[in-house]
Structures are given as C-alpha cells and as structure tokens.
Amino acid sequence: MSVSLSARNIVKRYGGVVALSDGNLDVKSGEVVALIGANGSGKSTMSKVINGVVVLDGGQLLLDDKPVRFSSPQAARKMGIATVFQELSLVAKMTVADNIWLTREPLKPNGMIDRKVMREQTEALLDLFSGTFKADLRPETIVSDLHPDEKQIVEILKAISLNPRILILDEATASLDSRQVERLFELVRRWKEEGKAIVFVSHRMEEIFRIADRYSVLRNGKTVGQGDIKEITEKDLIQLMTEKEKVFQFTKAIASEETSGLDQQVYLEVENLTTETLRGISLKVKQGELLGIGGLQGQGQRDLLLALFGDIPYHGTVRIKGEVVRFKHPRQAMDKKLALVPGDRAREGLLYIRSILENFLLPSWRKYGFPLKMKLAKRDAMAISERLSLVMSGLMAPVSSLSGGNAQKVVIGKWLLRDPDCYLLDDPTKGVDVNTKAEFYALLTDLSRQGKSILFYSSDDDELIGLCDRVIVLHDGKIRAELKGASLTKENLIAASMGVSNGGEA
Amino acid sequence: MKRFSWDELMNRYPALFAILLLVVALIINFILQPNMFARDTLNSNMRVFLPMILLAAGQAIVILGGGIDISVGGIVSIVNTILATQVGLNGSPEKMWTYVFVSLGAGILAGAINGFFIAFLRLQPIITTYATSFLYVGFALFILPNPGGGIPAAIANVYRNTTPLGLPLAFYVIAVVLLIWMYVRSTRFGNYLYAVGGNAEAAYETAVPVTWVLFSTYVVSGFMAALAGIAITMLSGSGNAEIGVPMTLTSITAVVIGGTALSGGVGGVAGPVVGAITLGIIQNIISFSRIDTWWETFVKATIIVVALAAPGIINLLRRKKV
Numbered sequence: 001m002s003v004s005l006s007a008r009n010i011v012k013r014y015g016g017v018v019a020l021s022d023g024n025l026d027v028k029s030g031e032v033v034a035l036i037g038a039n040g041s042g043k044s045t046m047s048k049v050i051n052g053v054v055v056l057d058g059g060q061l062l063l064d065d066k067p068v069r070f071s072s073p074q075a076a077r078k079m080g081i082a083t084v085f086q087e088l089s090l091v092a093k094m095t096v097a098d099n100i101w102l103t104r105e106p107l108k109p110n111g112m113i114d115r116k117v118m119r120e121q122t123e124a125l126l127d128l129f130s131g132t133f134k135a136d137l138r139p140e141t142i143v144s145d146l147h148p149d150e151k152q153i154v155e156i157l158k159a160i161s162l163n164p165r166i167l168i169l170d171e172a173t174a175s176l177d178s179r180q181v182e183r184l185f186e187l188v189r190r191w192k193e194e195g196k197a198i199v200f201v202s203h204r205m206e207e208i209f210r211i212a213d214r215y216s217v218l219r220n221g222k223t224v225g226q227g228d229i230k231e232i233t234e235k236d237l238i239q240l241m242t243e244k245e246k247v248f249q250f251t252k253a254i255a256s257e258e259t260s261g262l263d264q265q266v267y268l269e270v271e272n273l274t275t276e277t278l279r280g281i282s283l284k285v286k287q288g289e290l291l292g293i294g295g296l297q298g299q300g301q302r303d304l305l306l307a308l309f310g311d312i313p314y315h316g317t318v319r320i321k322g323e324v325v326r327f328k329h330p331r332q333a334m335d336k337k338l339a340l341v342p343g344d345r346a347r348e349g350l351l352y353i354r355s356i357l358e359n360f361l362l363p364s365w366r367k368y369g370f371p372l373k374m375k376l377a378k379r380d381a382m383a384i385s386e387r388l389s390l391v392m393s394g395l396m397a398p399v400s401s402l403s404g405g406n407a408q409k410v411v412i413g414k415w416l417l418r419d420p421d422c423y424l425l426d427d428p429t430k431g432v433d434v435n436t437k438a439e440f441y442a443l444l445t446d447l448s449r450q451g452k453s454i455l456f457y458s459s460d461d462d463e464l465i466g467l468c469d470r471v472i473v474l475h476d477g478k479i480r481a482e483l484k485g486a487s488l489t490k491e492n493l494i495a496a497s498m499g500v501s502n503g504g505e506a
Numbered sequence: 507m508k509r510f511s512w513d514e515l516m517n518r519y520p521a522l523f524a525i526l527l528l529v530v531a532l533i534i535n536f537i538l539q540p541n542m543f544a545r546d547t548l549n550s551n552m553r554v555f556l557p558m559i560l561l562a563a564g565q566a567i568v569i570l571g572g573g574i575d576i577s578v579g580g581i582v583s584i585v586n587t588i589l590a591t592q593v594g595l596n597g598s599p600e601k602m603w604t605y606v607f608v609s610l611g612a613g614i615l616a617g618a619i620n621g622f623f624i625a626f627l628r629l630q631p632i633i634t635t636y637a638t639s640f641l642y643v644g645f646a647l648f649i650l651p652n653p654g655g656g657i658p659a660a661i662a663n664v665y666r667n668t669t670p671l672g673l674p675l676a677f678y679v680i681a682v683v684l685l686i687w688m689y690v691r692s693t694r695f696g697n698y699l700y701a702v703g704g705n706a707e708a709a710y711e712t713a714v715p716v717t718w719v720l721f722s723t724y725v726v727s728g729f730m731a732a733l734a735g736i737a738i739t740m741l742s743g744s745g746n747a748e749i750g751v752p753m754t755l756t757s758i759t760a761v762v763i764g765g766t767a768l769s770g771g772v773g774g775v776a777g778p779v780v781g782a783i784t785l786g787i788i789q790n791i792i793s794f795s796r797i798d799t800w801w802e803t804f805v806k807a808t809i810i811v812v813a814l815a816a817p818g819i820i821n822l823l824r825r826k827k828v
Contacts, residue, residue, distance in 0.1 A: 053711055072713070073710065073711050073712070073713050074713040077713050083711075085711065089705075089707075089708040089711040089712055090705070090708055091700065091701045091704040091705040091708050091709065091771065092704060092705060093700070093704045093771050093772050094697075094700055094701060094704060094771075098697055098700075098701075102697060102698075102701055102709070102712050102714060103694070103698075103712055103713050103714055105694050105697060107693075107694065111689075111693050111694075112689065112692040112693055113692050113693065113694065113696075113697065115692075158712075
C-alpha cells in the first residue's frame with residue numbers, strides 16, 4: 001500500500017492572520033517526516049490542512065501525485081489520512097471504546113451497536129500499549145476519568161484504529177511519559193515497515209532525531225528547510241527554526257559554593273503531606289533554591305503543587321519560614337507570597353478570551369485601588385511584558401491571540417507583578433517553543449538568584465537535570481528518590497521515575 | 507476501592523434524582539389521596555401527564571444534543587388549533603385521522619425550521635427557538651384567535667377512557683417511547699447524539715455528521731411536540747392558542763430534574779419522562795393540599811434549583827470532609 005503526499009505552497013489565513021504563507025511537506029510510505037517549528041510557526045495549521053479540518057486558501061495538495069481537495073475531515077479520512085490531535089478530539093463523557101470507534105461502531109444486523117465486539121476490538125488496541133498505563137484504563141472507562149497521558153493513548157489508538165495510510169502525530173508525545181514514548185516509537189517503527197507514511201510534529205529535538213527520517217522546518221508560516229535528518233545537526237535545526245542563533249545552555253541557579261552556603265534559610269518545609277494521591281510527602285526548600293520535581297506523569301506532582309497553593313485539601317504540616325500555615329483558599333497562599341503556574345494554562349492559568357492586560361492584573365487589582373489607577377496598571381503591565389519580551393499586538397489583545405509560549409509568559413507575568421517569594425510551577429514549558437523555553441530558563445535562574453524559592457515540576461528530564469541542583473522524584477504519591485550532585489543523572493532520574501529503587505540516595 | 511461519587515452515580519444512572527423525587531412525591535400524594543392507585547384515578551392522572559411526558563422526551567433529545575428548544579409550546583398550540591378548527595366538534599373519525607397526520611407534519615416542519623437555522627446557519631439555539639416560539643404561537647392565534655372549537659367528545663373519550671388490560675393508555679405510550687429510545691440509544695445515531703452534545707468540535711473532527719445530527723434533534727422535538735399537542739387536544743377536547751405556552755418551561759424542568767445536563771451529552775430520555783411524571787404529581791399534591799396555585803411555580807422553581815445545585819452541594823460537603 002504505497003502512498004505519497006505532498007503539500008505545495010500552502011496558504012491559510014484566519015481572518016487577517018496569516019497562519020501559513022508557504023507551507024511545504026512531502027511524505028511517502030515507510031518514512032517518518034518531522035514537521036518542526038516554533039510555536040505559532042504554523043505546524044498545527046499545516047497538519048489541519050492535510051487532514052481536512054481546515055480548508056486551504058491557496059497551494060496544492062497531491063495525494064499519490066493527484067491533486068486533492070479535502071472539504072472535511074471525513075474526506076481526508078476516506079483517503080486514509082488519520083490524525084492524533086494535539087487538542088484532544090475526545091468526547092469526555094463517553095467511554096474509551098465509544099470514543100475510539102465513534103462513526104465506525106461495529107453493528108449487529110438489527111442496527112444496534114455490538115458492544116461486545118467493540119470491547120474486544122478496544123482491548124486488542126489497548127494491548128499495543130499494555131504495561132505502560134494503569135489498570136483503570138479500560139474500554140468502558142469514561143474518558144473524563146483518565147489522566148492526560150491515558151487520554152493521549154486513547155487518541156493515538158483512535159487514529160490507528162482507522163488503519164490509515166498516512167498518520168499525523170501532532171504533539172502526540174507531549175503528555176506521554178518516557179516509557180509510553182518508547183512504546184509509541186516501537187509502534188511507529190512497526191507502522192513504518194507496514195508501509196505507512198508518518199508525519200511527526202514535535203518540540204522535542206531528542207525525539208525527532210530518534211524517530212524521524214526526514215524533516216521539514218516551518219518558520220512564521222513558511223517552510224524554510226527540508227531534508228534528511230542524518231544530514232543536519234540539532235543546532236542547525238534549531239537555528240533554522242529560530243532565525244537568530246540561540247541554543248540554550250543551562251545555567252544552574254546556584255552555580256557554586258559562593259551562594260549555596262549554609263547561611264541560607266529554609267523557606268518552605270513540608271511534613272507528611274497527604275491528599276487523595278499523595279502518600280506522605282516531606283521536603284524542605286531553601287530560599288533561592290530551584291527544587292526540581294520529576295517522575296512519570298500523574299504521580300502526584302500536580303496535587304503537591306495544588307495542595308501547597310491551598311487549592312485542594314490535605315493532611316500534614318506546611319511551614320513557611322518556620323511558621324505553620326494551613327491554606328484553605330489560594331487567596332491565602334497569595335497573601336503569603338506564593339504563586340502557582342498551573343499545568344493547563346488555557347483553562348487554569350488564563351482568562352483566555354480576555355485581554356493580556358486583564359490577565360496580567362488579575363491577581364493584583366487591589367494594588368491599583370478604587371477607582372482603578374489604569375495608567376499605573378498599564379505601565380506596570382507594559383514593563384512586565386517588556387521584561388518577558390512578550391510578542392503581542394498590544395495589551396488589549398485577547399490572550400487567545402497569543403501563541404502557546406507567549407500565553408505562558410502571561411501566566412508567569414501576572415505573578416511577577418506581585419513579586420512572590422515562592423513559585424510553584426507545573427510543567428511550565430509544556431508545548432512551548434525552544435526560543436521561549438530558553439527565555440524561561442533564564443528567568444528561573446534569575447528569580448532564584450534573587451532569592452526566590454521555586455518548586456519546578458517538569459515532564460522534560462533534561463530541563464530538570466540542566467536547571468536544578470536537587471530533584472525529587474515522585475512515584476505513586478511518594479518521594480521515590482532525591483537526586484543531587486553526582487547522582488543527578490538522566491539514568492538515575494529515569495530509573496527512579498519507573499520505580500526502580502536504586503535511583504539515588506532516597 | 508471505588509469511592510462514592512455523586513458525579514459518577516449521576517453519570518451511570520442519570521434518572522436517579524428524578525426517581526428519588528418521584529418516590530417522595532408519590533408518598534406525599536398517596537397520603538393526601540389514598541385512592542390514587544385505583545384504576546380510574548390512575549388513568550385520569552396518567553392521561554393528564556402524558557402530553558408533558560411526550561414533550562419532555564422530545565426536549566431531552568434536543569438537550570442531549572447540546573441545544574434547547576423553547577418553541578415546543580408554540581408547536582403544541584399550532585397542533586391544538588389545527589385540530590380544534592379543522593376537525594370541529596362534529597367531525598368524523600376519518601377527518602380526525604387526516605388532521606392528526608397534518609399535525610404531525612406541521613410539528614416536523616416547525617422542528618425542521620428550528621433545525622435549519624440552528625444546524626445549518628449555526629444560530630444560537632436559545633435565541634432561535636425563542637424567536638420561533640413567537641412565530642408559532644402567533645400562527646396558532648392566527649388559526650384560532652379566540653378559544654373555541656374542539657374535537658368530538660367520542661374521539662376525545664377514546665384517549666380518556668381506553669385502558670387495555672386494565673392499564674391506562676398512557677402506560678403503553680410511555681413504554682413505546684422508552685423502547686424506541688432504548689433502541690435509538692444503542693444505535694450509531696445514539697452515539698452521535700452524545701458525541702455532538704458532549705463535544706461538537708471533537709465529533710466533527712471524528713467525522714460525525716454534526717449538522718445532520720443537530721438538525722434531526724429539532725425535527726424529533728417538533729414531532730414529539732406535535733404528539734403532545736394531539737394528546738392534550740384529546741384530553742381537553744377544545745381549542746386554545748395559548749394552551750402550549752406554559753408547557754415549554756415545564757418540559758425543560760422535567761429534563762433537568764431527569765438528570766439530563768443542560769450542557770448536553772449527559773443523561774437520557776427515561777429520566778426526563780420520570781421527571782415529567784414527578785412534576786405532574788407535584789401539581790396534584792398542590793391542588794389537593796388546597797393551597798394557592800402560585801405555590802406550584804414556587805415548588806417547581808425550588809426543585810429545579812435543587813436539582814441543578816445537588817451535585818455542587820454534595821461535592822462541597824465531600825471537599826470539607828477530606
């Protein structure tokens with residue numbers, strides 16, 4: 001089943017915004033093409049053009065060298081193109097099986113859905129990922145009860161259940177842990193051998209070099225480079241993506257002994273913190289420390305940060321500068337100068353359709369009195385957006401007009417205005433482009449130099465190793481290992497994440 | 507291992523709240539009216555409840571699909587005025603049959619108009635059906651400006667007094683409605699309905715024919731409203747262009763207490779049917795307890811607020827406990 005797809009000079013506009021001005025992509029049977037670009041470069045639009053979700057305004061799509069035009073996702077699907085969507089295309093209140101087989105339910109002769117066959121088919125699909133998810137992911141589980149990584153797996157299975165000729169993986173690995181990514185790559189290799197053509201959209205360089213055969217780089221809606229992945233280096237690729245040469249180098253916050261002396265005060269002390277998912281967490285964070293939190297997805301990292309911010313109830317003791325606190329509401333945590341950057345920025349971190357200005361000022365309106373001192377507020381907001389080098393059309397533009405990385409800057413910016421002492425970060429660089437990531441790293445280092453304490457959960461192991469002095473690894477609601485100094489290596493981090501016990505000085 | 511979760515229970519048994527409420531209402535009603543389970547009383551109650559049951563079932567389909575239909579009362583009115591003016595008090599059964607089919611056609615047409623605006627032109631359901639509700643009531647007033655007319659008593663009595671095997675006619679109608687629903691629920695269309703109501707965008711990306719599913723919900727609702735109009739005309743025997751107007755909000759109330767979320771994609775039709783019966787019994791209780799009728803509105807309003815707030819209140823209590 002040989003197949004080839006070419007996109008030539010694709011143009012797509014949304015209202016006045018040009019998302020793609022000259023998008024190009026070629027993919028054929030038995031190869032993986034990485035579609036690469038910074039956030040807002042048009043990657044998602046490109047994949048939506050190929051799978052018929054959006055109708056292109058210009059250019060040409062050639063399927064098996066014949067021009068095609070998809071008016072709907074159905075049309076593309078009929079031609080054998082399936083997509084694993086970045087924004088999940090699952091119906092939350094329906095079961096896993098219902099979601100996977102939606103529109104292709106096996107039917108009995110009387111027109112009713114054959115639930116038994118559907119369950120068996122679903123189980124067969126789940127077997128592809130067996131061992132990488134918890135037992136609660138079953139054909140009859142309601143999707144809204146699943147963790148993000150499990151939802152992502154369902155999304156992948158849904159696409160592959162179509163037995164497509166061309167498979168588009170749009171940021172499919174963003175929510176997966178390393179074991180699940182490993183399994184996905186095994187499957188991708190198998191699919192490749194079966195003659196499928198695969199488009200792999202990702203931010204993770206390491207993954208691109210592991211799985212892709214060829215690359216196509218987008219920058220500001222234009223394809224700026226295509227070629228064989230073996231003939232390009234990571235650095236060159238990033239340079240293509242970002243124009244200016246900017247490869248981040250991790251600078252540790254506490255560079256050496258000069259600042260990390262014993263004189264530093266313990267800022268936050270947690271004893272035996274227990275919630276629905278956490279089973280007794282104890283930790284200490286010093287002033288100016290950047291403490292990394294690692295582990296597979298959904299091991300309680302989110303709960304730990306939320307509990308500290310007074311967002312969910314907990315048992316146990318929390319001390320800030322020696323004083324016992326018990327927050328029942330995030331407002332109390334904010335008053336004690338804590339800040340939270342939540343994991344789902346669109347839903348939890350931002351008022352998505354409201355202006356950048358409003359989002360910046362949301363936690364600090366009080367500061368501007370009554371009636372509001374709008375001039376002062378605008379000036380402060382402007383200063384922050386300049387400090388973060390926010391790319392925007394103006395303070396009054398809605399946050400929804402920003403790219404992922406810039407939207408995340410707004411989440412951090414709104415806290416910077418309050419000048420907190422402690423930042424709780426829930427995977428802040430997820431779905432953020434390389435350029436913005438580098439800026440974040442610089443910002444975090446800077447904050448910790450100023451003596452701010454930071455709890456930094458990341459699903460990217462390299463980040464933790466590169467930025468933090470100390471990383472705690474959560475596994476099943478407990479601290480599995482504490483890694484620092486020489487023991488802070490990727491091998492140990494992964495071993496501890498997987499629950500292997502010799503991962504460090506626990 | 508599994509903790510009790512109201513959300514989960516409601517998800518699995520959407521009609522739970524309605525059934526609890528029904529039991530309470532039945533007990534109170536039984537105390538006030540000990541003969542309520544006697545054949546005649548049961549029949550006279552059920553034939554009064556039936557129009558609302560049909561209306562609520564149709565409304566439930568629309569709400570499951572993520573919409574709302576405020577024009578159902580207007581459709582009931584149109585059907586009532588068509589039958590009352592065209593069949594007349596001296597009409598023949600043949601004439602009645604003819605206009606029953608005309609009425610059903612009118613209901614489907616009215617539903618199709620709603621569906622066209624909402625599914626194809628992507629207008630907001632609440633605004634569209636609010637507007638068409640005036641159109642439909644206005645049309646009913648055009649057909650029959652003043653209350654009057656009607657259908658022959660002999661035909662009305664068929665509806666009022668038929669009790670095959672000793673059970674009220676309404677029971678059979680309800681059974682048929684629920685059986686059809688159970689079938690539809692387990693077909694592909696049933697899945698589409700939940701998918702569109704739950705997440706229309708995801709459904710679209712998965713190649714569900716969203717537009718047609720939406721359109722069909724309004725057609726079904728129009729058809730069910732026409733059935734309700736036929737039932738209420740046979741119950742009252744007379745014509746009144748305003749007859750359907752108060753029924754719209756009651757049908758929505760029935761759906762809500764029946765555990766079908768206004769946000770769409772959660773619930774079913776059985777719950778709203780139970781909800782409609784419950785609301786009928788509450789009306790009974792109020793008329794038997796000889797209190798002012800405005801209490802009826804008050805009680806209904808209280809129930810809808812409690813039904814909407816119950817999951818939130820329970821979650822709040824749980825949150826405190828942890």
